Amino acid sequence: MTDDVVFEDVAPVVPVRDLDVALERYRRLGFAVRAYDGPARYGYAERGRVSLHLSEWDEHDPARTGAVVYLYVSDADALHAEWTATGLPGRFHPPHDTDYGLREFSYVDPDGTLHRVGSRR
Secondary structure (H helix, E strand, C coil), rough: CCCCCCCCCEEEEEECCHHHHHHHHHHHHCCCEECCCCCEEEEEEECHHHHHEEEEECCCCCHHCEEEEECCCCCCCHHHHCCCCCCCCEEEEEEEEECCCCEEEEEEECCCCCEEEEECC
């Protein structure tokens, strides 16, 4: 192992069935979104320092190939209220205190991506 390499950032790639629908969903969740300017069906959703890449995949099956992302935010309760107010489809689970010191909620979108969201208590 070397100390010469510094990890600077990470951008998970999330599979989606329909890029346009997914970009609109992330826009409604407060992300700045844009499609890749090229032939690939690929896009970006960014909010603050968080960047998610979205890849349209014909073989994506939410029951088998869903993804999980964990988002650390300053206020999980406020974000839960913001996201549930959008009326977006999917499953929201309410905020709760965890035994590992976070206030946490989750959202499973129609593409099967589990968004776990937490803030320090």
